[in-house]
Amino acid sequence: MSTTLAVADSARQPAPRLSGPIVVAVGEQSSHVLRAAAAIAPATSERVHVFSAIDPWPAEAAAGVVGAMAPDRRDLRRESRLGDLRARLAEVRAEHRWLLEVEHGEPADALLQRTHELGAALLMIGMGRQRPLDGPVGDEMALRVVGRASCPVLAVAPQLDHRPREVVVATDFSTPSMNAARAVLPLLDRGATLHVMHVWQRSVVTDPAISRVEEVYARSLTARLVRFVADLRTPPGVSVRTAVSEGPCASQIISYARRHNADLIVAARQGLNTIPHCLVGSVTTSLLRGASCSVLVAPEHQYDPLPIAP
Numbered sequence: 426m427s428t429t430l431a432v433a434d435s436a437r438q439p440a441p442r443l444s445g446p447i448v449v450a451v452g453e454q455s456s457h458v459l460r461a462a463a464a465i466a467p468a469t470s471e472r473v474h475v476f477s478a479i480d481p482w483p484a485e486a487a488a489g490v491v492g493a494m495a496p497d498r499r500d501l502r503r504e505s506r507l508g509d510l511r512a513r514l515a516e517v518r519a520e521h522r523w524l525l526e527v528e529h530g531e532p533a534d535a536l537l538q539r540t541h542e543l544g545a546a547l548l549m550i551g552m553g554r555q556r557p558l559d560g561p562v563g564d565e566m567a568l569r570v571v572g573r574a575s576c577p578v579l580a581v582a583p584q585l586d587h588r589p590r591e592v593v594v595a596t597d598f599s600t601p602s603m604n605a606a607r608a609v610l611p612l613l614d615r616g617a618t619l620h621v622m623h624v625w626q627r628s629v630v631t632d633p634a635i636s637r638v639e640e641v642y643a644r645s646l647t648a649r650l651v652r653f654v655a656d657l658r659t660p661p662g663v664s665v666r667t668a669v670s671e672g673p674c675a676s677q678i679i680s681y682a683r684r685h686n687a688d689l690i691v692a693a694r695q696g697l698n699t700i701p702h703c704l705v706g707s708v709t710t711s712l713l714r715g716a717s718c719s720v721l722v723a724p725e726h727q728y729d730p731l732p733i734a735p
Contacts, residue, residue, distance in 0.1 A: 440660035441611045443469040445546035450536050450570070451477050455551050456513050457583040461719070462549050463517045464587050465579075468611045469546060472522045475514070476539055477506055478532040503527045533569045545576050547612075552580040552719065567713055571694065577608040577723040579689075585719045588614035589689040593682045594621045595674075595712075598649050601693035605723035606657050609691045612721075615662055620685060621654055622668040624677045675711035682718055691721045 447469055449462040459475070466473050479502055506527045514523060528535050540548050550567055567580045589612055596602040606621070613619075623646060628635050650667040659665055670677040682690050692709050712720050 440613070441607075443471075443546035443611045445469070445544050445576075446471040447473045447547045447549060448536070448540045448543060448545040449473060449475045450532075450548065450550040451475060451510065451513075452532070452551070453509070456516065457585070458549055458551050458581045459513055460517045460586040461579075461581045464585075465547075465549070465612055468588075472524050474524050474526060474539070474543060474545070475510055476526045476528070476536055477510060478535040479503065479506060479527065479529050480532065481529060499529055503529070533566060533573075536570060537573055541575055547577055547579060548574055549579045549581055552582050552713070565714070568710060571709070571713065571722045575724060577605070577721055579612075580713055580720045580722070582717065582719040585688055587688075588612060588617075589719075590614045590617045591685055591687045592617060592619050592689045592691060593678060593685070593687045594619055594691045595678050595693075595708075596621060596623055596650075596653055598623070598653055599693070601695055601723070601725045603653070603656060604725070605691050605693040605721070606653075608723040609689070609721055610657075610660060610663075612689075613660070613663060616664075617662075618664040618666060619659060620666045620668055620681070620687070621650060621657075622670065622678060622681060623650060624670045624672065624674045626671060626673070674708045675715060678708075678712060679716050682716060687718050689719045689721055690716050691723075694722050694724050 447462065447466060449458060451458055462473060462475075479499075507525055510525050510527070514525075526539065528539070536548075536550075548570065550570055552567055567578075571578045571580070589609070592609060592613065594602075594606045594609065596606065606619075609619075625642070627639050646669050647667075650669070654665050654667065668681060670681065678690060678692075681687075690712055692712055694709055709722055713722070
């Protein structure tokens with residue numbers, strides 16, 4: 426079920442901007458992340474920090490004293506990476522203020538530390554390879570970073586070379602999902618469409634009492650979505666559609682995003698009826714590993730509900 430929702434002007438706010446710098450994590454094959462960053466950079470008035478970490482060579486890692494091993498070789502590797510980054514930035518014709526940083530060390534740890542030091546408002550990283558929804562996590566960089574980041578993380582798919590225009594926001598009406606929905610507002614293109622989507626599953630237990638509760642819940646969803654959108658306060662020019670679907674959460678969201686040619690799926694790091702997981706909520710993990718579009722994941726922060734004008 427999908428419905429276009431008219432949002433009253435009194436329930437809108439001017440388009441917000443990011444409150445801190447953007448950190449863009451790049452490796453040797455991350456030109457698509459730079460293209461996306463060039464499009465999104467105007468969302469902040471601060472610098473864009475392009476950060477690249479160079480893994481220590483096996484001998485250095487084994488020694489555990491990278492700083493004392495072959496400084497000339499490390500400097501050469503760093504200068505080579507910086508030269509490569511400058512060339513790739515020239516290709517994407519980045520017009521914002523960019524600062525290039527290359528460090529030696531384990532990529533996820535170095536990236537998260539630098540993001541924390543800068544007080545970043547957004548971290549952008551390549552999405553990595555798609556894998557089955559229920560396959561092993563392994564050593565997927567995006568998942569490792571999303572599970573520990575203190576700011577929203579945008580996992581960038583190769584086709585995102587513009588500000589998002591078709592965006593699916595997954596919500597379970599919780600505080601974390603509102604935080605995630607608000608995190609995407611500074612990134613939206615003019616005239617964007619937000620698809621605010623709720624997915625739920627009926628119980629497999631044939632109990633009349635449970636069935637009655639579920640029917641009451643189903644009838645409440647339209648009002649819940651209206652309230653959620655009103656609290657969200659979308660910027661002028663942004664269209665809102667609401668959708669309700671029954672079934673497995675991640676697969677329903679991914680299927681909906683594909684049908685609507687979404688640029689981006691937005692979700693909270695936890696929530697969406699998740700179960701405990703070693704890195705990040707199981708639904709969010711499945712979105713990161715199964716979606717063909719980009720995914721924005723926001724950490725758990727509180728928000729204060731905005732007053733609704735009568």
